[in-house]
Structure formats: C-alpha cells, structure tokens
Amino acid sequence: MDKNLLKKLEQTRQLMIESGMENGLQNPKTIRLSKQLDRIMNQYDDDDDDDDGSNEDEDDDSSNNKLLN
Numbered sequence: 001m002d003k004n005l006l007k008k009l010e011q012t013r014q015l016m017i018e019s020g021m022e023n024g025l026q027n028p029k030t031i032r033l034s035k036q037l038d039r040i041m042n043q044y045d046d047d048d049d050d051d052d053g054s055n056e057d058e059d060d061d062s063s064n065n066k067l068l069n
Helices: 003-023 028-051 056-068
Strands: none
Touching: 003 028
C-alpha cells in the first residue's frame, strides 16, 4: 500500500473537516475537498484491489457470460 497516498488521503480529509466547520458543508471549498477526497479514496481502493491480485470486473464478466450462454 502506498504510504504517500494514505498521507494525502488523511491530509485532504482533515482539510475538508476544517473547511466544513469553518465555512459550512455547502461551501464550494468544502465540496471541492470532498470530491478530491472521493477521488483519492477511489484511487486507494483501486490500488488495494491491484495489490491483492483479485479483479472483481473479471468475476462479473464471467458471471454475465454464464447467464448469456
């Protein structure tokens, strides 16, 4: 797992929380940070899936093929 990505995730999370408390949850800065955090979390999740060698998409495709045949 990428420690730099974890650090970036935690820093962005903290900035988002601070922005939400200072500026409100509907503030454009808070929303921007929330979207940025979502992207980092997705990247982390994708990297984690790659590390364990599993590929959920392949499993889904094979299940769909069985249904079609």
